[in-house]
Amino acid sequence: MKKNVFLKVALVMVLSVTTLLSFSQKQVTLKYNLNEGNSYKFETNTAQEISFEANGQSVVMDMVIDVFMTGKVDKVYDSLIDNSFVMDRIKLDQKIFGMEMKYDSDDSSTFSSGAGAQIAQQFNKIIGSTVNMTITEYGSVKNVDLGELVDNDDLSQSFKTGSFYANYPQHPVKVGDSWDVEIKPFDDGDMKVVTTYTLEKANRKEAVISFTGKISGTNIKGEGLKMDGESTGEMKVNAKTGMLISSTSDIDMKMDLEQQGMKIPATVMGTTTTKVEEK
Numbered sequence: 001m002k003k004n005v006f007l008k009v010a011l012v013m014v015l016s017v018t019t020l021l022s023f024s025q026k027q028v029t030l031k032y033n034l035n036e037g038n039s040y041k042f043e044t045n046t047a048q049e050i051s052f053e054a055n056g057q058s059v060v061m062d063m064v065i066d067v068f069m070t071g072k073v074d075k076v077y078d079s080l081i082d083n084s085f086v087m088d089r090i091k092l093d094q095k096i097f098g099m100e101m102k103y104d105s106d107d108s109s110t111f112s113s114g115a116g117a118q119i120a121q122q123f124n125k126i127i128g129s130t131v132n133m134t135i136t137e138y139g140s141v142k143n144v145d146l147g148e149l150v151d152n153d154d155l156s157q158s159f160k161t162g163s164f165y166a167n168y169p170q171h172p173v174k175v176g177d178s179w180d181v182e183i184k185p186f187d188d189g190d191m192k193v194v195t196t197y198t199l200e201k202a203n204r205k206e207a208v209i210s211f212t213g214k215i216s217g218t219n220i221k222g223e224g225l226k227m228d229g230e231s232t233g234e235m236k237v238n239a240k241t242g243m244l245i246s247s248t249s250d251i252d253m254k255m256d257l258e259q260q261g262m263k264i265p266a267t268v269m270g271t272t273t274t275k276v277e278e279k
Helices: 007-024 114-123 153-160
Strands: 039-054 057-077 080-096 099-104 130-136 141-145 178-183 192-202 206-220 223-238 244-259 262-278
Touching: 080 114, 099 114, 192 223, 206 244
Parallel strands: none
Antiparallel strands: 039 057, 039 262, 057 080, 080 099, 080 130, 130 141, 178 192, 192 206, 206 223, 223 244, 244 262
16 A cells, blocks of 8 residues: 555554454454355466486476366255366366477367377366365365266365365464364375465455465375375455455475386476456
8 A cells, every 4th residue: 555644544544454453353253155056167277397207317297287167056055065066178288308288178179189189088078077066164075076077086186175165164263373174185095185274364355364285195096106295375265155266375295106116206396376256
């Protein structure tokens, strides 16, 4: 806010700060107050750099993926919320070994040949499909039904780890308070994500929540995969409905994959941003 020497403006600023400080000490209850029929547009962008060893050679893969979805609240009952998501569009730009591969579900020319055709074969099955998810009024995921996409574990993991919904505490909090949430994305394996959320700001319209997460695991679906990583970020949510407005998350993770007695080390660094708009 631009500084102003006029007394009236200074007085308004003092009153505004006083009101903000008063509100910051007030406890607020964060939860999802959604109604049946509410509809939202989700746009998620992930940019990652994956480094690994292959046959004694260091390899770097750069990947940017955009996912566009439409979400709808189907039913609200007994402190539970049934949601359905339709995959509208996926864009992928991947570079490795000096080669670039692009895919866009809205551009059939990217389906034609090579790696693009292989990616299209997988991703085209997702476009137009529906994923159903049930959460509690505090954002804990109770069930994810991928329908025909039962074998897509990456997609299931994205929903279970809270990429689109924050996990709120089941008690009032004030600015500066923190709470922990532990999530196990896969039923078969010991991977877990422990996230600490902190309420940074709050007013009648919006709340800002920072988070830090610890990712760990040694076995996923029977595969020897050691994971050790951290994620940090911030999200802005609608204080009235609890719905996500926007979020940014950075990840830094090290992995060791065991295959046929060999260990393949890898590192993953990336940033994910998500924007949500009510339709």
